[in-house]
Amino acid sequence: MLGLVVAVSQVRYARPIAVAGAFDKLAAYLGRWLFPGSQYYAHIMQPGIVWPVWVVLGIFIGAYASAKLSGSANKRWLPETQWQARFGATRMPRLVIAFLGAALVQFGAGIAGGCTSGLAISGGALLAPAAFLFMLGMFAAGIPTAWLWYRKERS
């Protein structure tokens, strides 16, 4: 299903499913205002409500609809049991790690030229080396990171 959506998007519309790209476009509104002298926001990353932004809106609706139909679309602040077993059931640790984690993935996607959907899946389905190099970096750094978070539990 994911594969087919990516295929249709890329063959018929010549566009990857680029979620990080959408947030770059939205952040550019703020970026232009915060950094008026920036060449990056003047020329490379111009703001706009463009194709990927609409895709993002669709993802929001699609996940909501699927969750609603399976009865799991309720408002909550924390992930399920594993998070709470490791980090407790208070909001603050989640919000801090969620914010920093999201900032890191967006920053990393900026360097690499795409995110899991825009580079790994979309580019991977085109058999582009960029996608597989990205996944190599993801696991090379992600596995030790996860180990650090959970090492106490193992010992």
Add this chain to the structure above:
Amino acid sequence: MQAVLTPIGLGILFGWALHKAGLTQYARIVNVYRLRDLTVIRFMLTALVVGAVAIQCGVDLGLATAALPVPPTSLVANVVGGAVFGVGMASAGYCPGTIVAEAGEGRLDALFAGFAGLIAGALLFGLVEPFIMPALTRVGGLGRVTFADLVGAKPWLALLVFAELVSLLLFVTRRAGGECEQGSPMARP
């Protein structure tokens, strides 16, 4: 109108699939990096092969409307960016797409902290881009190429090799499903 409804429609299908595949669960993502539950990897590899075959069929049938959006390969930038991405993903259990899908499901941490983090990360990248990207792309830039372009092979041959490698990986990891999978009839082949 078409330029708005088409991407929304594609997004709906994508978000639906993310939720159905369980990719919006923190544990599902993080346990991949803990090497506890490789379901997500197996799912993604399958999606890549299905996507790659569908793309090649589409192109051969003349359905393509423009050149395929092949992402540029830059050896250092792709790996370094992936590494930064991996640290964030293994910590929060997020990637940009799943943050949006989780927010849709009602996860308020994703809607507030996640969205704010994405915007902050994008702004930080915008700020330092002129200082870091020239260094990261100085060597190893190959342009918008695929594996088939690199070795001068036919796309179908590259696809066949890729499908074989993925099949092998799926076979090797077939018992690494993890506890979440036990209810599924596909869990123990």
